[in-house]
Amino acid sequence: MSRRVVITGMGLVTPGGIGTKAFWEQLTAGRTATRLIRAFDAGAFRSPIAAEADFDPILAGLTAQQVRRMDRAAQFAVASAREALADSGLESDGVEPSRVGVSLGSAVGCTVGLEEEYVVLSDGGRRWLVDHEYGVPHLYGYMVPSTLACEVAWECGAEGPVQLVSNGCTSGLDAVGYGAQLVAEGTVDVAVAGATDAPVSPITVACFDAIKATSPNVADPEHASRPFDRDRDGFVLGEGAAVLVLEELGAARARGAHIYAEIAGYAARSNAYHMTGLKPDGREMAEAIRVALDQARLAPADVDYINAHGSGTKQNDRHETAAFKRSLGARAYEIPVSSIKSMIGHSLGAIGAIEVAASALALEHQVVPPTANLHTPDPECDLDYVPLTARDHAMDAVLSVGSGFGGFQTAMVLTRPRGLAA
Template sequence: MTRRSVVTGIGVVVPGGANREEFWSRIVAGKPAIRRISRFDPGAYRSQIAAECDFDPAGYGLSPQVIRRTDRFVQMALASADEAVRDSGLDLAATDTERIGVSLGSAVGATIRLEDEYVVASDHGRAWTVDENHLMPFMYQQLVPSSAATELAVRYGAHGPAAVISTGCTSGIDSIGHAHGLIQDGEADVVIAGASDAPISPITVACFDAIRATTPSNDEPELASRPFDAGRQGFVLGEGSAVLIVEELEHARARGARIYCEVSGYAARANGFHMTGLRPDGFELGEAISETVAQSGISPEDIGYISAHGSGTKQNDRHETAAYKRALGDTVRKIPISSIKSVVGHSLGAIGSIEMAACALVIERGIIPPTANLTDPDPECDLDYTPLVSREARVDHALSAGSGFGGFQSAMVFSRVLQ
């Protein structure tokens, strides 16, 4: 008998949203949470804006010890995981901890702490040979991204499989896909799954400046993230975290859990084409979408919403539009699509899980969030990208697609549980 995986808890930390409900209100209103970078002086950089979280780890109940030894991306993962566990109603003390797993995605790990510590040890880069005596004692935890999964496993006493999935900007989808596989294979009954990234640091900003991927539209930050709009000039860097409780269906039913949706399909492909470039025909992303829809046992006509990758670069938006047409045919013109990156920015590895959280809430609440700032659609992006205003609609199946540097292409379908 096929084991089915469902979502029973959601926790979110995003720009302009300290929790799940604030996140939902923000994306439904289509109100961008983007501003000039405040963590450091961005004046020397081409792109000087970002979607920053107003995140106070102590305010989320994290102890001084946890705060000192962990990077910001781990702290946000812990905060969103706490919310997800509470939302799920799981009684951890009554759950077999050998059957609880962790699957966390991250693209760049402890970027902030690593860079900060290098600045100290090298005296702002003036010393070629650094003095390790000036470093904090927890540098190994910063070096290895797996420390995030370890922190979550320790916090919840999870003794099942634990892993960090790092596949660039598709990490957030792939981490939930990994959790789905663990449930299907019988390796776990509950998986704490999601992703977190805190990349807003000088080194990250400089890297994206170098390839001109981020927007130089610094004068009006709230208008700068413009997926599918003819005036877009690149993506807006963001940060954040989303964690979902992915649970075996009968396990969830046995404890009377509220079920948001089912993970009904997941697929990933790689294009082997270019580190940062995309084939204009959208072939690999189209293949991932087609396989995901087939796994779900639905047809394109059944899809009620697509959460787009929608980064706001001309290359990605056109590639993605081509992929939808390739995989879904003419039906795609009838499906509402939107990009919440127009509101919360692009948090690299975290954004896929944030977008899947949005899909689960769309299915539960029947509202499709808009694409903010879409006032002049690119003629080559000629699908229904839900400009400016949210819509009410019953959605039984929501598709999300992701595309990442390195050639990663992933897709996932969430479905309403009807039986």
Template sequence: MTGRRVAVTGIGVLAPGALGVKNFWSLLSEGRTATRGITLFDPAPFRSRVAAEIDFDPAAHGLGPQDVRRMDRAAQFAVVAAREALEDSGLHDGALDPYRTGVTIGSAVGATMSLDEEYRVVSDGGRLELVDHTYASRHLYGAFVPSSFAAEVAWAVGAEGPASVVSTGCTSGLDSVGYACELIREGSADVMIAGATEAPISPITVACFDAIKATTPRNDEAAQASRPFDATRNGFVLGEGSAVFVLEELESARQRGAEIHAEIAGYGTRCNAFHMTGLRPDGAEMAEAIRVALDEARMTAEDIDYVNAHGSGTKQNDLHETAAVKRSLGEHAYRTPISSIKSMVGHSLGAIGSIEIAASVLAMKHDVVPPTANLHTPDPQCDLDYVPLVARDWGTDTVLTVGSGFGGFQSAMVLTGPERRTA
């Protein structure tokens, strides 16, 4: 390890109700929700019929008919977010060394929408038990291999260094950025285009979560359906979206005069090796990931100004996370504001970790903690400060953002303002 430090110099976001970083922060800081009834397909047969969708016009973002035909919706999101991040970073055409620039993209469920649509076609709407492959798209292979997401982003930005997709369930968006940081720190790359993308709002995904009753059936109150830490919560709201960052070696970014949005100071990840969907109530594994991230950042619990929670709105997750924060931050947990942006933009599975990193960076930039929307009746067992309903002005120089995923994945990242840490 070289000990090189990692800066965030570019941010791109596509989120429900908010295309672009500026609109994303407006939505969060105003506490607006983007959850609604599903429109991407007919949800009538399903138990949960609400989601957080993006009103996305590929042509308006420079994607032509051939791009749309070739790329899954999630890949389109990633390319558009990557372009915004690159523009924000000031690394324009010719400024990148292709061989020293890499890509890591996180995704939990890959090209779900393309696969769902292609199955509908080759099975003649489900009529054929033996599908007719002659009707399949010539781009179907790209949908089967999620690595196509990293390839599309690499082609879009001209990166010829390390390229990969990280798929660790709902922590993918944290883990892809964490992995990118390690590549910079060890000297394998100088610039990484890193983030995550997901477009899972399709019949097969909704059916899978219906089967285990993980998503909310609060269909008549779509805008208030996502209720993290609320006593009346009854499942998460499925979402979609993408956030992509330009990460650079800190000193190099300073030398070129780049605006440093934040520094990624520490990262940790663990697996509970316990249950595919279940969580131990004591939060030990998430607490351990937090400890590792703090140790890497050379910080203590008292340094944390804000916790950006996983806060999915399921009963077991919110209790598990509350326990983990108490276990890792001790008494400081009771003095630290915590909030879940999933209350506003839903749970976009593998993408949400990166979207939450973007929210954390913007919270530091504006010294504002975004609220937990729809938190009207606090669960007595979730007894920390979850910033209900309204954003809070709060001096925020260091943020802890955490994630939890099916399969037992638990990840944590510590982000600091550009001048927070000394060399």
């Protein structure tokens, strides 16, 4: 029989605030962290806008040697894992190492380290044949995304299954979902699950510039991310990480752990259609929602809040709205929906895990984060998108969804732990 899985710890590195407390305060204040890029001179790009994390690895507790070895995405992940483990209250010797697993998501891996090293090896791009002798000893690790998961495993002493999930922008949701499955099936007793990405680099900005997916609103970068707004003009790149500690419900209760939420349902689908395109009817996302609700043994009437993908592109927002209507029927018009990407941007593979953390905190505090910058709703996006201001709201079940290049569609259902039978 499948075991029930709960979240007992979380750690975050996000734009606008480092740590869970700062993250939640930012969301409930409706404060945006999007700005003109500071990491490098982005003045020549169509969209020189991003939501950057003001992260100091030394202040976060990493050693100088770790900083030298790790790409920025790995630094985010390890800092988040440390916070999550401390938050969970798990003792280092309390769980057999072989019963601890890691499931980490990332869409673009060690992008910052790879690009910096390519610039050096190619002498600023002037040499077609790069000189490997100038490469740092850790260059191989940058080229293998699984090193991100390995860094987290080393940090928490995990000797069970360790995996790196790279499903584009659903990587974070899928990594948490796979981690929950490891606990549910009894393969591990604890899963350290989440995602990290640090894509704010010239190569990534250039790629999204080329397909005109990101907002060019340099006149007002603070309000450039406008999901579901009539005047939106693309998403805003972000960066960050979220790591969660997942345990079996009975074990968590037995040790008196604080439980944020139960992961009650998870499902993933693909549209098998187009690398970047979405079918307007939202059928695949609707199917993922239906299956996740079935797993949770919930009906559409039981959903109290939807944490949307809400990227701020016209294609996604309309596709997602259609999926909610298709899967939830008339109930879709009664459920508050919001997108935290309006405040912290779109951190690609990391954002799904960050949104799971936001969903769990929404349940914990009974507050729906707002969709910032939503002043003039798109007539085709006619649901309750909680514009501008957070809302007190009674919740027992939250739906979090993600959509990614490649046609990936993922849904997860979180429920309140209070009143659940052990």
